[in-house]
């Protein structure tokens with residue numbers, strides 16, 4: 001590990017689980033309570049925008065009740081103390097990485113804190129509760145705001161920058177994701193093909209666990225701080 005010059009980290013819902021944020025595909029996960037086709041697809045939004053606004057308004061209000069955990073804090077520490085290149089890519093739309101101090105961060109599936117205007121394409125801070133009649137803070141148009149969240153079938157954000165970083169990193173960590181969703185689930189193959197050492201840190205083996213060079217299974221608040229310590233000690 002002493003030679004590590006560039007790290008790319010991917011996180012999923014599992015890193016926020018111990019903060020009290022529901023994951024998607026675990027027992028009692030979000031997709032056991034909601035049909036993703038109703039609340040996480042463009043078609044669902046056209047069919048019933050109120051259901052989608054209610055879903056994201058409820059999740060956004062939930063953010064006020066949770067806080068970053070030791071795993072989020074360990075990644076912020078790693079970014080601050082690691083001397084090489086560092087990029088954190090999250091599939092999560094919560095703001096726990098930022099609140100823990102992470103800065104070089106990409107939300108590839110968007111953010112609960114952000115609203116997107118379909119007219120001027122500006123992103124703005126989400127009003128208290130978004131609804132069909134909300135107006136865009138940037139252009140004032142009424143009725144064209146949507147959650148700034150990437151839904152099924154839509155392209156994630158900043159993929160070029162993510163692939164460029166993956167091609168140049170020598171250590172790729174995947175933390176708290178089930179490896180069910182592409183393109184995120186393919187990042188390990190891409191990083192490995194470009195020479196990176198790849199490690200999965202997850203509660204249990206993910207869909208793609210066999211592709212990783214190493215795997216550490218356990219709760220994120222335990223295994224992530226321990227692994228960050230090893231990287232910083234050059235082990």
Ligand code: NAD
Nearest residue numbers: 031036040109150151152153154155156180181182183184
């Ligand atoms: P995809 O294969 O990524 O999505 C299909 C996903 O739907 C599968 O991973 C599966 O886990 C999930 N799925 C299928 N039936 C489900 C059910 N009943 N309940 C819950 N999950 C179910 O293909 P896609 O839908 O075209 O998505 C690809 C694009 O959409 C990618 O760019 C991805 O980043 C984006 N995106 C996907 C998801 C997602 O959960 N798949 C979420 C946000 C954004």
Ligand code: APR
Nearest residue numbers: 012013014017023024025091176177178202203204219220
């Ligand atoms: N510590 C570590 N890992 C955990 C913990 C924990 N305390 N709790 C759960 N996990 C792991 C689970 O084992 C699972 O593999 O986190 C993973 C969560 O997987 P998902 O619920 O599928 O969440 P994620 O992989 O982030 O989903 C990807 O799917 O629906 C979309 O947009 C949604 O971004 C999300 C994407």
